[in-house]
Amino acid sequence: MSKTRVYKLAQEIGISSKELMEKLEELDIHVANHMSTLDEEEAELIIELLKDEKVDDLNDKKGELAVEEDDDNIPKIEIGSKISVQNLAQLMDKTPSEVITKLIKLGIMATINQEIDYDVAELVALDFGFKTIKEEVKDETEELIKIEEDKPEDLKPRPPIVTVMGHVDHGKTSLLDAIRHSNVTAKEAGGITQHIGASEVDVDGKKIVFLDTPGHEAFTAMRARGAQVTDIAILVVAADDGIMPQTIEAINHSKAAGVPIIVAINKIDKPDANPDRVKQELAEQGLLVEDWGGDVISVPVSALKKQNIDTLLEMILLVAEMEELKANPDKKAVGTVIEAQLDKGRGPVATVLVQNGTLRVGDAIVAGSVCGKVRAMINDKGKRIKEAGPSIPVEILGLSEVPQPGDQFVVVGSDKIARSISEKRKEKLREEQLKATQKVSLDDLFKQMEQGEIKELNIIVKADVQGSVQAVKQSLEKLSNEEVSVKVIHGGVGAITESDVMLASASNAIIIGFNVRPVAGASSLAETEKVDMRTYRIIYNAIEDIQAAMKGMLDPEFVEEELGKAEVRATFKVSGVGTIAGCYVINGKITRNAKIRLVRDGIVIHEGELSSLKRFKDDVREVASGYECGIGIEKYNDVKEGDIIEAYIVKEKER
Incomplete structure (x- = not known):
């Protein structure tokens, strides 16, 4: 039912809002102010009542207003x-x-x-x-970055951008490993992809760009961003598992983005693999494969045994050829930010995908409300490059702040223009935030008062990259129910700092760290302030813990008891053994049977166990604070000076 505001109704009748409100009082209809709303039926009833009450008076008033409006003297x-x-x-x-x-x-x-x-x-x-x-005001700054249409003769073929989608643990990253002949899975926590990765692959002299999107439903936001920039979607479905909730989600994202889908039926080497069941379930989702008379290409593959990988790549190139993907490399670059993070040594780092034009070192760019100058570009192999053409993913350095993933970036004429556009956009954002926080209506006030019964669970989220912050934030806020409202009051990139702990203390919040660790002073401050600080490497655990806390059904948990920290002062390569870290124990103690965590710039690089602990040439059970020791990490050699080795043991604790 449509509603009308009091002041609009007053204008319609032809009297002032104040007079209308007085008349409503006489009719025993109570409204709070000029902005209050009335139902359509109420409005019609009021017009009728007022006409019945004082028709002449109203007509006189209308006449006066008409005369006034005709009068050119109205300022x-x-x-x-x-x-x-x-x-x-x-x-x-x-x-x-x-x-x-x-x-x-x-x-x-x-x-x-x-x-x-x-x-x-x-x-x-x-x-x-x-x-x-x-008056219509043209925004001059936005005019400066207007993207011009390309002429057909300027367009040249470009590599296809392929997004790999599907359910968690169906083998997306393993398939990419098989394609790239690399091993990414081992680096991922619990074998689960946590960020978007972008990489280039050469097939018979033709390039294909792959985006690996995380499979867990909490990363829907990140996966949706992957679909925005993609040309072809590869839907990975395990032959032994079939269609799962996130597979359906991936299908919907691909359909919404209007991109062609190639189905890779993975794990065909397993004894219980049933590709026909997968095809049947795909048909139920509206994807009819070619074998069954449809138009969706499906390829049975085994990422583990590297079966049919060539056929899959051929199909990608075939679909890309049909799509006639073209771009104009001879213009200023335009593209999308895929991922962004704050690196301690390099500052804000953004992974961007060039969609049109060519991005060069030294270009002034605007990404969302962030500006900067491209100081360096690094490709997916870790090499520095001078320029990147259409469809090429690169890491760029030189931005003023960390941009939001999904933001469009545009190369502009100069630093001055970039700064001006950035300032204008920031101002716009500030205005919107002010408007959101300061526009108060009585209805909202009453709602807030009514919600006095609801308990609020405040959460601060810190993660290693911006995309994870958003994903964790969205999944946690979805957990709100009738009794508890989950509210993420702050989200940021980087280690958990003392200011985060102070904010949590002031607002009675829980801190959730995802792939990050607290800085030295933050842990002790959290103990003093009695702030609950939890760190996770896998997103399900965070969601499950919050859910369990909300339900008050916490089972006995295994908690980490921190034993001590050691700082790496020097590294020594020993043949047949690997890298030995010469360490100084900062606090607590390091024991031989402890589990360890290697932390670099507040971010967890590796978790594992000790292979050796020595004082001089002797093996020892433990080394106390203030002493030096040699530490060997089992099956891991990438240790650098300045790294922190945290030792801990896992204990069972009643909740």
């Missing part, structure tokens, strides 16, 4: 889509406090420098006897 003011309270007051030759008083009567709390919408400004102006005219 007119020209305003844009938004205007600050101060400027509006100046235009009408009124004091800002008079305008603010009018706004409060309308249920809008605004400060002198805050901007208000045209509709609200029109209402205030009407109350002061002014007529408003809307």
Whole structure:
């Protein structure tokens, strides 16, 4: 049912809002203010009642208003889509406090420098006897980055961008390993992909760019971003498992993005593999494979045994040829930020995918509300390159801040233009946030008062990359139920700092660290402030813990008891043994049977066990704080000076 505001109804009838409200009081209809809403039936009833009550009076009033409106003497003011309270007051030759008083009567709390919408400004102006005219304002800065259409003769073929999608543990990353002849899975926590990776592959002189999106449902946001920039989607389905919830999700994302789908039926080497069942389930989801008379290409593969990988690559190139993918490399680059993070040594680092034009070192760019100059570009093999053409993924350095994944980046003429556009966009964001926080209505106030019964669970999320922050945040907020409202009050990239702990203490929040560790002072401060700080490497565990805490059904848990920390002061390569870290124990103690965690710049690089612990040439059971020792990590040699080795044991604890 449509609703109408009191002031709109007053305009329709032809009287002032104040008079209408007085008449409503007489009719025993109570409204809070000019901005209050009335149902369509109520509005019609009021018009009828008022006509019955004082038809003549209303007609006289309408006549007066008509005469007034015909009168050219009504002062007119020209305003844009938004205007600050101060400027509006100046235009009408009124004091800002008079305008603010009018706004409060309308249920809008605004400060002198805050901007208000045209509709609200029109209402205030009407109350002061002014007529408003809307002026169209062109945003000059946005005009500077207008992306021009390409001429057909300038377009050249470009490599296809392929997104690998599917359910968790169906072998997406293993399939990419088989394609890239590398081993990524071993590096992932619990064998689960946590971020988007982008890589290039050469097939008979033709390039294919792969995006690996995480499979867990919590990363829907990241997977959706993968689908925005993709040309072809490879749907990986395990032959022994069939269609699962995230497979359906991936199908929907691909359909929504309008991209062709190639189905890779993986794990055909397993004894219980049943490709026909997979094809049957795909048909139920509206994907009819070619074998069954449909138009969806399906390839049975085994990532483990590297079976039919060539056929899959041929199919990708075939579909890419049909799609006629083209771009213009001879223009300023335009593309999308796939991932972004804050690196301690290099500053903000963004993984971007060039979609049109060529990105070069030294280009001034704008990505969302962030600007910068490309200082260096690194390709997926870790090599520095000078330029990247269409469809090429690169890591870029030189941005002012960490951009949001999914932001479009555009190369502009100069640093000055980039800064100007960035400032304008930031200002716009600030205005929107101000508007969201300061626009108060009585309805909202009542809602907040009614929610006094609901307990709020405040959470602070820290992760190693921006995409993970968003994904963890969204999945946690989805856990809210009737009794507990889960609210993420802050999300950021990097190690858990003392300021995070202070924020958690002030707002009674829990800190969740995803793939990051607390800095030295943060742990002790958390103990002092009694702040619950939990770190995770796999996202399910975080979600399950929060769910369990909300239900109050926590089983006995295995908790880590930190034994001590050692700082790597030097490294020694020993033939037949590997790298030995010469360490100084900073606090606590390091024991021979402890599990260890290698932390670099607040981010966990490796988790494992000790292979050796020595003082001089002797094997020892433990080394206390203040002493030096030699530490060997089992099956791991990438240790650098400045790394921190944390030793801990796992104990069972009653909750």
